[in-house]
Every structure is written in C-alpha cells, then in structure tokens.
Amino acid sequence: MTTIDHLNPPIGHMADNVVGFARALRAAGLPVGPGSVIDALSALQLIEIGHRADVYATLEAIFVKRHEHALIFAQAFDLFFRAAEDWKHMLDSVPLPDHAKKKPPPASRRVQEALAQPSMREEAQETEQQELRLSVSDKEILQRKDFAQMSAAEIAEVTRAIANMKLPQAELRTRRYQPDAKGLKLDMRRTLRSSLRTGGEIIDIRKLGRIEKPAPIVALLDISGSMSEYTRLFLHFLHAITDARKRVSVFLFGTRLTNVTRALRAKDPDEALASCSSSVEDWAGGTRIATSLHSFNKLWGRRVLGQGAIVLLISDGLEREADAKLAFEMDRLHRSCRRLIWLNPLLRYSGFEAKAQGIKMMLPHVDEFRPVHNLTSMEGLIEALSAPPPPHHMSRIRSAA
Amino acid sequence: MSTSALPKSVDGMLELLNARGYFAERSLATVAYLSLRMGRPLFLEGEAGVGKTEIAKVLSAALGRKLIRLQCYEGLDVASAVYEWSSAAQMIAIRLAEAAGDTDREQLSSDIFAERFLIKRPLLQALEPDVAGAPVLLIDELDRADEAFEAYLLEILSDFQVTIPEFGTIKAPQPPIVIITSNRTREIHDALKRRCLYHWVDYPEAERELAIVKSRVPGISAKLSQQVVRFVQALRDQDFYKSPGVAETIDWATALTELDARSLTPQLVGDTLGALLKYQDDIARMQGDTLQKVLKDATSEN
Numbered sequence: 001m002t003t004i005d006h007l008n009p010p011i012g013h014m015a016d017n018v019v020g021f022a023r024a025l026r027a028a029g030l031p032v033g034p035g036s037v038i039d040a041l042s043a044l045q046l047i048e049i050g051h052r053a054d055v056y057a058t059l060e061a062i063f064v065k066r067h068e069h070a071l072i073f074a075q076a077f078d079l080f081f082r083a084a085e086d087w088k089h090m091l092d093s094v095p096l097p098d099h100a101k102k103k104p105p106p107a108s109r110r111v112q113e114a115l116a117q118p119s120m121r122e123e124a125q126e127t128e129q130q131e132l133r134l135s136v137s138d139k140e141i142l143q144r145k146d147f148a149q150m151s152a153a154e155i156a157e158v159t160r161a162i163a164n165m166k167l168p169q170a171e172l173r174t175r176r177y178q179p180d181a182k183g184l185k186l187d188m189r190r191t192l193r194s195s196l197r198t199g200g201e202i203i204d205i206r207k208l209g210r211i212e213k214p215a216p217i218v219a220l221l222d223i224s225g226s227m228s229e230y231t232r233l234f235l236h237f238l239h240a241i242t243d244a245r246k247r248v249s250v251f252l253f254g255t256r257l258t259n260v261t262r263a264l265r266a267k268d269p270d271e272a273l274a275s276c277s278s279s280v281e282d283w284a285g286g287t288r289i290a291t292s293l294h295s296f297n298k299l300w301g302r303r304v305l306g307q308g309a310i311v312l313l314i315s316d317g318l319e320r321e322a323d324a325k326l327a328f329e330m331d332r333l334h335r336s337c338r339r340l341i342w343l344n345p346l347l348r349y350s351g352f353e354a355k356a357q358g359i360k361m362m363l364p365h366v367d368e369f370r371p372v373h374n375l376t377s378m379e380g381l382i383e384a385l386s387a388p389p390p391p392h393h394m395s396r397i398r399s400a401a
Numbered sequence: 402m403s404t405s406a407l408p409k410s411v412d413g414m415l416e417l418l419n420a421r422g423y424f425a426e427r428s429l430a431t432v433a434y435l436s437l438r439m440g441r442p443l444f445l446e447g448e449a450g451v452g453k454t455e456i457a458k459v460l461s462a463a464l465g466r467k468l469i470r471l472q473c474y475e476g477l478d479v480a481s482a483v484y485e486w487s488s489a490a491q492m493i494a495i496r497l498a499e500a501a502g503d504t505d506r507e508q509l510s511s512d513i514f515a516e517r518f519l520i521k522r523p524l525l526q527a528l529e530p531d532v533a534g535a536p537v538l539l540i541d542e543l544d545r546a547d548e549a550f551e552a553y554l555l556e557i558l559s560d561f562q563v564t565i566p567e568f569g570t571i572k573a574p575q576p577p578i579v580i581i582t583s584n585r586t587r588e589i590h591d592a593l594k595r596r597c598l599y600h601w602v603d604y605p606e607a608e609r610e611l612a613i614v615k616s617r618v619p620g621i622s623a624k625l626s627q628q629v630v631r632f633v634q635a636l637r638d639q640d641f642y643k644s645p646g647v648a649e650t651i652d653w654a655t656a657l658t659e660l661d662a663r664s665l666t667p668q669l670v671g672d673t674l675g676a677l678l679k680y681q682d683d684i685a686r687m688q689g690d691t692l693q694k695v696l697k698d699a700t701s702e703n
Binding site for chain 1 (some may be wrong): 410411427428429431432434435438439441446475476478485486488491492495496498499506509510513544547549567584585586587588591594595598599600601640642682
C-alpha cells in the first residue's frame with residue numbers, strides 16, 4: 001500500500017489533481033468530458049484515498065470507456081501520480097499524440113492551391129460548367145480510364161464523381177417492425193387504439209412491416225507498395241460511403257492491420273485521409289495478407305461482422321509468401337461474413353490469369369471477384385452491392401474490364 | 402430472502418463476493434462497490450466466460466435482492482423488453498362494455514389502458530418497488546441487441562423511468578442495481594458507456610482461477626485442480642480463435658472429476674478437449690506436438 005500525500009488534504013488539492021489528470025488524459029487522446037471529472041471527484045470520496053490500487057480502479061472505471069484506452073490510462077496514471085511535487089511538470093511532459101500537436105488544418109493546402117490558380121474566380125461556377133465542359137466522349141474516357149494513369153486534375157475529377165456515388169440504403173431486413181400499411185404482421189396495439197374512436201368497433205386494421213436498413217460494410221484495403229496508385233482513390237471511395245451510412249468499418253493492411261474507421265468519419269475528405277495516413281505505420285510497404293487477415297479474424301471479425309456484413313477485400317493479392325495459412329484465414333473470413341467481394345485492380349488486364357500463388361490461394365474463398373480500377377467498375381460495384389447476394393459460390397464477373 | 406446492507410468499503414465488497422464463491426479481483430470489487438454507492442450502472446466487457454454474468458447473480462443472492470435478467474438479442478424491441486398491452490384481454494373488455502351498452506369513448510379508453518392490461522417485461526419490472534430493496538437488473542450481452550434498442554436504454558439508465566404513451570410515466574422509487582455485460586461482438590455507443598462505470602474483465606491469473614475451481618468443483622483433488630489450471634492458463638497463451646474462459650475451466654474440471662481422473666493424461670485430455678475449445682480449428686491445432694508440450698508443462702512439477 002502506497003500513501004499518496006498529494007491526494008490527501010490540504011483540501012482542494014484533490015480536485016486540482018483530478019482536473020489536471022483529466023486534462024492530461026484528454027491530451028493523450030481519451031475522450032474525457034467535464035461530467036467524468038465530477039463523477040471522479042464524487043467517487044473518490046467513497047473510497048479510501050490512501051489505497052493506490054483502489055484509486056486506480058476508480059479513476060479507470062470512470063475515465064476509460066474502451067478497453068483499448070486502458071493502456072494509455074495506465075501510463076498516464078503512473079506518470080501523473082508518481083510524485084506529489086512535480087505533477088505539474090509531469091503534465092507538460094505527457095507525450096502528446098500527433099493529432100494534438102498544432103499543425104495547419106488539412107484544408108489549407110487546398111486553399112493555397114486554389115489561391116495560387118489565376119483562374120480561381122472561374123472555379124466558383126465550376127459545378128454547373130463541369131457538365132458542359134466535358135463533352136460526352138471526354139466523360140466516357142474518364143469513366144474508363146485506369147486510376148493508375150490519371151493526371152492530378154483527372155484524379156480530382158474522379159474524386160468528385162466518387163463523392164457523388166450513392167450506395168443503396170436498404171438491403172437488409174432486420175427483425176424489427178415498424179408501422180407499414182403493406183406489412184404482413186398485425187399491429188394490435190395501434191388497431192385497438194384506433195378502434196376506440198369508433199366505440200370499440202375495429203374498422204381499419206393496422207399492420208407492421210419489417211424495418212430495412214443498410215447492411216454493414218467492412219472494407220479491407222491493401223495499402224502495400226504495389227497498390228499505391230489506387231489506395232488514395234479507394235480511400236476517397238470508402239470515405240464517401242462512410243459519410244453516407246453508419247455501419248461501415250474500414251481497415252488498412254500492408255504488413256500489419258490498422259483500423260481507420262474513426263479516422264474516416266471526419267466530414268472533410270482531406271482531413272479524414274490525413275488522419276487515416278497518420279495512424280498507419282506501414283504505408284506503401286510490403287504485403288503480408290495472411291498475417292493481416294489473421295489479426296482481423298482474431299481481433300475484429302466477431303466485432304464487426306456480426307450483423308450480416310458484406311466484406312470488400314481490396315487487394316491485388318500479390319504476396320510472395322503465400323501458404324496454407326493464407327487459404328485458412330481466407331476461409332475463416334469467408335465463413336464469418338454474409339458476402340465476400342474481392343476487388344482486384346489487376347483484373348483490368350484482359351489476359352489476366354490467376355498465376356500468383358497468393359491469388360490462387362484466395363480465389364476459392366470469395367463470392368465475387370471484380371475488377372476495380374476505373375469509375376465504371378466502381379459504379380458496377382455499387383450496383384452489385386444493391387443486388388441480392390448471389391448463391392454462396394464464386395461467380396466471376398469480368399464485364400467491365 | 403433476507404436483505405443485507407450494502408457493503409461499506411471495497412474490502413467489504415470483496416468479502417461479500419468471496420463468501421458466495423466469487424473470487425473477484427480487487428479492481429472489479431472496487432468498481433462494483435462504487436456502482437452500488439453511486440447508483441450508477443456497471444458496464445462489464447470482456448471475453449465470453451470470464452464471469453460477467455455471474456457477478457450479477459452473486460450480487461443479487463448476497464444482497465437478497467430479486468434478479469431480473471434481460472437477455473438481449475437482435476431485434477429485441479420495447480414490446481419484449483419493457484411492456485406490452487394484452488390485446489386479447491382488452492378486446493374482451495371492449496366486447497363486454499359493448500354488451501353492457503356502455504359506449505362512452507373516453508371511459509372506454511381509460512378503462513382498457515389500465516394497469517391490469519399492461520404486461521410488464523423485465524425493464525419495467527426492474528423499476529417497480531420491492532420490499533427487499535431495488536432489484537438487480539442484469540442486461541446481458543447488450544452487444545447482441547441492435548443500436549435502436551441501445552438508444553432506448555439511454556432514458557431508462559439515466560432517469561430510471563419509462564414513458565408509456567397511453568398510461569403515463571413510471572419512475573422507479575429506488576433505482577435498480579444495473580449490470581450490463583457485453584462480449585464486444587460490436588462496439589457499444591459512447592453515450593451509453595458514459596452513463597456507466599466501465600470495467601474490462603480479464604481472465605483470472607492462476608492463483609485466483611485455482612481458488613475458483615476448488616470452490617466450484619468440490620470433489621476435485623489438489624493435484625488435478627492444479628494441473629487443470631496450469632493447462633488452461635497455457636492454452637490462453639496459444640494463439641487460439643477462442644481461448645477458454647473460466648466457465649470452460651469449471652466445465653472441464655467437472656468433466657474430469659466425473660471421469661474419476663487423478664491426473665491429466667494425453668488420452669484423457671484428447672477425449673475431453675471439447676469442454677475447453679469450441680472451434681474445430683482450435684482443436685485440430687491442439688493435436689500432436691502442441692498437446693504434448695502443453696501437457697508436459699502442466700504436469701511437470703507436481
């Protein structure tokens with residue numbers, strides 16, 4: 001048992017300490033609101049403050065709301081409550097995560113670029129004029145042009161087109177009901193209530209129908225070197241669909257797996273992409289698909305695939321060390337989701353054959369194998385997502401290649 | 402049932418739980434104690450089979466409170482979680498009123514939306530006063546319910562009241578002791594977690610697990626219980642899809658005592674592995690060398 005002097009009277013210090021500690025936690029990236037501070041103070045009055053382990057457990061129960069934050073909390077607690085005299089000094093030295101440091105907001109680059117252009121004023125009317133300026137054939141070319149061969153301006157164009165893509169909203173029937181005139185289930189409660197208006201005579205029968213809502217989408221995006229020309233656009237695509245619906249989880253993988261779902265929630269695409277790339281350590285490196293899939297299956301599979309999720313695996317499948325492990329993990333992934341769609345930019349080559357070992361290993365375990373390298377194929381994907389899921393066997397679709 | 406007073410300190414909480422055979426870590430006892438004292442729901446997260454549900458049962462038994470359990474599932478709605486009107490009884494009441502020539506609409510509507518036609522489901526039951534004190538409300542596996550239900554819980558958990566449009570607002574005279582569990586099959590929204598005290602329940606360390614096994618499987622020999630615990634602890638270090646929880650340890654120990662085992666043998670372990678591992682892939686990985694090695698480590702010293 002360690003006695004923490006600075007938590008004992010003189011009165012007033014405890015409040016200061018808890019407030020300071022909460023500030024340190026907030027700086028370290030934990031969502032700690034003022035309500036929690038008040039909770040913490042009232043909780044500390046209920047326990048024996050001399051008991052360090054109890055103080056720890058108490059503060060943890062209040063400040064930590066996710067298991068992932070427990071480690072940060074532990075480090076912060078150790079640092080902060082190490083010695084009474086220098087806690088203020090400690091507060092200054094609590095390492096700040098990257099996003100807490102001051103840096104120019106991501107939009108500023110766009111603003112600078114925009115200001116640097118002489119034709120800035122014309123840009124203002126761009127939305128209407130865009131349609132006119134692009135002749136039909138231009139548009140056609142852009143639709144079919146490979147993402148890897150686009151100029152910066154074309155990419156900007158495509159990004160805009162992606163942002164306008166609309167995913168189908170309702171494709172999963174839930175087990176909940178809502179009032180629905182065409183529904184099949186009798187709504188006794190509303191029927192009875194309306195019958196009171198006619199003195200108990202049931203004239204109109206109210207019905208309930210199943211609520212439909214978008215199926216969760218889980219995207220696993222390969223960010224290894226061989227995919228580098230595509231990743232940014234795919235991220236734009238994923239950001240666009242994350243923006244539009246609630247249940248989208250996005251994971252990036254190269255040599256390791258990173259969950260960027262929260263990062264992508266930022267409204268502004270540039271901000272979202274920037275925070276996405278800052279949370280990834282293995283950008284444009286090698287690929288270890290099997291290892292990444294393993295950690296996905298083990299750590300996240302049960303948490304994000306539960307409600308009939310559709311998995312988009314975006315990868316070229318180029319992995320040298322393909323072995324039975326890869327097939328095993330693919331099989332597991334396939335069995336835990338409703339539909340596994342593999343999007344592979346390599347399919348654009350008409351003579352493409354599944355020669356690489358990795359691709360051969362993965363192919364038997366996907367429901368659909370689609371090319372995705374230009375706008376047309378992306379639109380095709382969206383159509384496919386709104387179609388009812390195909391029977392559980394692999395159907396290869398090569399139409400848009 | 403006799404009512405016991407709430408524990409006065411963390412140590413009191415530990416004693417209370419220990420007396421009922423629940424060997425909690427001190428941190429869990431602290432959080433449970435705080436939750437009782439502060440009247441806040443306790444949100445327990447952790448792998449399956451680490452004793453999250455159990456603590457609610459133990460608390461209700463130890464404090465002499467009624468245990469009300471709401472098992473969550475996808476599609477759980479207000480009608481099956483909170484209340485429902487008994488339409489059949491209402492229909493009869495309407496017909497009777499008609500037969501008596503009583504057609505006053507106002508009267509009829511206040512008659513048929515009376516409390517006697519209200520079917521109370523777990524959440525509403527938990528708000529009712531009880532002579533033994535407020536009940537323990539266990540909301541089990543909240544991650545299985547959908548987001549819409551979670552949002553509905555927000556009102557109940559912060560104000561401990563339910564509003565029924567035809568009837569009025571029902572408020573608990575004394576808030577129930579709420580324990581929410583989640584296996585993390587999906588993330589629970591921060592808004593809900595904010596209203597609770599959060600605690601991550603981990604697998605117990607060897608010593609505590611041994612105490613649990615001894616208390617739950619009374620007939621087990623000291624040697625076997627030690628081997629069982631060591632074996633299970635070693636399994637948790639393996640990279641399995643689903644590691645065995647405490648519940649599985651107890652199952653396995655019970656199975657072994659039923660088989661009159663004195664000590665672990667490869668044959669015995671191979672035959673009963675299904676009590677510990679629940680995935681074919683995991684069982685397949687445990688054959689041969691891995692099994693030999695883990696078994697050797699578990700049985701080596703004593």
